[in-house]
Amino acid sequence: MGSTTRGRIDKRQAILEGAFTVFARQGYAQACVQEIAAEAGVAKPTVYNHLSDKATLFRHAMEASARTSLEERLAALEPLAHPGDDLAATLTDVGHALLRLHAGGRSCALRRLLYAEITHFPDLLEITNQYGPDRLNQALADRLARLTLAGRLRAAEPDLAAEQFTSLLLGPLEARTRLGTRTLEDAELRELAEAAVRTFLTAWG
Amino acid sequence: MGSTTRGRIDKRQAILEGAFTVFARQGYAQACVQEIAAEAGVAKPTVYNHLSDKATLFRHAMEASARTSLEERLAALEPLAHPGDDLAATLTDVGHALLRLHAGGRSCALRRLLYAEITHFPDLLEITNQYGPDRLNQALADRLARLTLAGRLRAAEPDLAAEQFTSLLLGPLEARTRLGTRTLEDAELRELAEAAVRTFLTAWG
DNA sequence: ATAGACTTGAACCGGGGAGTACAATCAGCG
């Protein structure tokens, strides 16, 4: 039974992943289930065997992708828990990692799909906010508060500081990546992170 | 003839505006030409009489809307040309105005549609970049450079300063407005503008 | 080996929407 169940789980996973990639490149309305099935290496009725219809398929795919996206970002925040002697350097590293994630394929696709379908799937807002930017901001604010207590920062309002850090970091990305259509060099990302950290530290350091 | 031509122009305008509002609330694929015609107070064949097909209709509607959006934003920048004694106050006012525009209906819809259809209409990128954030940033950088020359600012890198100003200003908006689904109180916008100007000035003032 | 569950390919139904054809109407202009 283990193997059978495992097979089912694998199929389901494959379907969800395939669905996300197809939705990402076609949009919800233009994506046809046939293509999703092909992308997942599966027959069309099998898709309907696992997910009842196109809409729930979309929701599940979005939720799964949002969850892994948040996990990646939270993991990227980790170095701030054990900053070395050079706080600016760790901040820059973390910023760089966040930038890479934010400019990466899954994040961009997720953002595009959210913006695109938020009017037709209002419940996506709740689903995704569960794994949305608020969570990241809160985690970051926690780190900043700890650093302030340790006397290495002067972020009296950690929530605001966190919000402004991510704004400084990610704000320029929209224009630079041409809404996610251009991929940025790693060096350019590094420069963006350094610039953001520089003014963040003159304001809150 | 004047009246006839004028009538044609009016019809065309009405069609473009109706098209944008319908596209905005339905998305490209789900918007049907019939509904656009109804919104514009016009018959379906008339739509095809002016714009050859749905795709070009979409492109023209997007371009028109992007242009007026940029014009509004540039106008909002105007006070920076004649700042009063209190630079922080004028910056805050300008920031507030930009926030209101950015969080407003047309801007949100435009952003949503761009993100949604950028993969299916790659040329939208060029069309819209012509009226996109780069233009705004450049105008803002010009103002900041003048202010620096006048000794009222220390923005040695005006382009970077402008980019970071808009980032600080507009970055928090995405999370706060829930991707444009929630409308913010004017007071909240004001607070956002004040916070942004505060850290902007401690960094570049 | 055999039963049972899952998958597969193909065909099918139903609906919705793009784009067109056409006849009727309306508006300006001589």
Added chain:
DNA sequence: CGCTGATTGTACTCCCCGGTTCAAGTCTAT
């Protein structure tokens, strides 16, 4: 008034796709 060109409503064709059905095949467990 009669002409010209745009506009309108309607109806039509064509295509695409969501969702289902079904018969045939595959795999696993006992």
